[in-house]
Amino acid sequence: MDDEYVLQIEGATKEYTNGAVSFQALRGADLRIRKGEFVSIIGPSGSGKSTLLHLLGCLDRPSTGEVYLDGEAVSRMDSNTLAEARNGKIGFVFQAFNLAPTLTVARNVALPLMIRGAGQGEISKRVGELLAIVGLTGKEENRPAQLSGGEKQRVAIARALANNPKIILADEPTGNLDSKSGKDVMDFLAALWKTGVTVIVVTHEPVVAAYSGRVIHIRDGRIEKDVAQKPKIPASGESIKIKEVLQ
Numbered sequence: 455m456d457d458e459y460v461l462q463i464e465g466a467t468k469e470y471t472n473g474a475v476s477f478q479a480l481r482g483a484d485l486r487i488r489k490g491e492f493v494s495i496i497g498p499s500g501s502g503k504s505t506l507l508h509l510l511g512c513l514d515r516p517s518t519g520e521v522y523l524d525g526e527a528v529s530r531m532d533s534n535t536l537a538e539a540r541n542g543k544i545g546f547v548f549q550a551f552n553l554a555p556t557l558t559v560a561r562n563v564a565l566p567l568m569i570r571g572a573g574q575g576e577i578s579k580r581v582g583e584l585l586a587i588v589g590l591t592g593k594e595e596n597r598p599a600q601l602s603g604g605e606k607q608r609v610a611i612a613r614a615l616a617n618n619p620k621i622i623l624a625d626e627p628t629g630n631l632d633s634k635s636g637k638d639v640m641d642f643l644a645a646l647w648k649t650g651v652t653v654i655v656v657t658h659e660p661v662v663a664a665y666s667g668r669v670i671h672i673r674d675g676r677i678e679k680d681v682a683q684k685p686k687i688p689a690s691g692e693s694i695k696i697k698e699v700l701q
Contacts, residue, residue: 457524457525458488458489459486459487459488459489459522459525460487460488460489460523460524460620460621460652461485461486461487461510461521461522461523461621461652461654462485462486462487462521462522462525463483463484463485463486463506463509463510463516463519463520463521463522464484464519464520464522465482465483465484465518465519465520466480466482466483466484466509466516466518466519466520466521467480467481467482467483467516467517467518467519468480468502468505468509468514468516468517468675469517478675479502479505479675480502480505480506480509480516480675481502481674481675481676482519482676483502483506483509483519483675483676483677484677485506485510485670485677485680487510487652487654488652489620489650489652490647490650490651490652491652491653491667491668492643492644492647492652492653492655492665492666492667492668492685493652493653493654493655493666493667493668493669493670494654494655494656494657494662494663494665494666494668494669494670495507495654495655495656495657495669495670495672496656496657496658496660496663496669496670496671496672497658497671497672497673498658498673499658501672501673501674501675502672502673502674502675502676503656503658503672504625504626504656505675506656506670506672507623507625507654507656509521510623510654511540511544511546511623512528512536512539512540512544513540513546515528515529523539523543523544524539524543524620526539541566541569541570541617542570542617542619543619543620543621544619544620544621544622544623545566545613545614545615545616545617545619545621545622545623546614546622546623546624546625547607547610547611547614547622547623547624547625547627547643548610548624548625548626548627549625549626549627549629549630550630551598551603551606551607551609551610551630552610553598553606553609553610553613554598555597555598555599556597557597558594558595558596558597559585559590559593559594559595559596559597559598559601559609560581560585560594560595562598562609562613563581563584563585563609563612563613563616564577564580564581564616565613565616566613566616566617567580567581567616567617570617580616581594581612581616584612584613584615584616585612587612588608588609588611588612588642589608590605590608590609590612593605602635603630603631603632603635604631604632604634604635604638604639607627607630607631607635607639608638608639608642611639611642611643615646619651620651620652621651621652621653621654622643622646622651622652622653622654623654623656624643624653624654624655624656625656626656626657626658627639627640627643627655627657627662628640628657628659628662636662640662640665640687641687643655643665644665644685644687653666664683664685664686664687665685665686665687666683666685667682667683667684667685668680668681668682668683669681669683
């Protein structure tokens with residue numbers, strides 16, 4: 455496969471079955487995403503956009519068709535190989551944050567590093583760097599329940615960056631946030647993109663999609679449009695300096 459593309463989907467379908475009832479969430483999707491792109495996937499509720507993101511993130515496999523991560527066919531990877539590739543190359547940010555409620559902020563951020571088998575010295579250093587960069591120094595011992603929605607999402611972003619991923623996948627990252635916190639999160643993702651990270655965001659909000667240079671429109675499980683655009687990033691009152699921890 456062409457190494458210009460970090461993710462590719464060819465002829466992908468996804469069907470879910472519940473007893474005698476089947477539902478086709480994705481119908482013959484073809485998509486190529488270049489390294490360093492900022493892509494939004496937009497569509498109404500139930501359109502298949504989250505299913506598409508799960509395939510791109512190698513969290514699920516298509517019923518038919520193929521997904522390629524860095525040119526490698528996901529269908530040819532066993533579960534362990536796929537888990538290692540996903541943990542090392544992809545960072546996930548979800549609408550519901552998906553933080554472990556019984557763990558501290560520091561331990562939540564450290565999870566991908568622990569899975570990789572990093573040493574305690576590396577973990578402590580990296581967690582400190584990431585929490586500083588998302589503005590949460592001093593919150594290391596807090597539990598998620600002690601944080602605001604915006605702070606929880608910043609912890610989720612720090613966790614997503616733990617292993618220096620090539621790709622950030624964000625599923626409705628502003629959905630549970632107020633407008634200011636949502637803007638802060640999108641400004642941060644835009645700053646990440648400017649360092650060369652590939653960013654893919656699923657959203658139903660045009661203001662979020664406006665940050666990206668490419669918008670994939672999906673409806674009824676089909677990609678309807680694939681549109682290039684000039685990113686419209688609102689002016690931010692604060693510079694987000696993240697490059698130093700991504701090198």
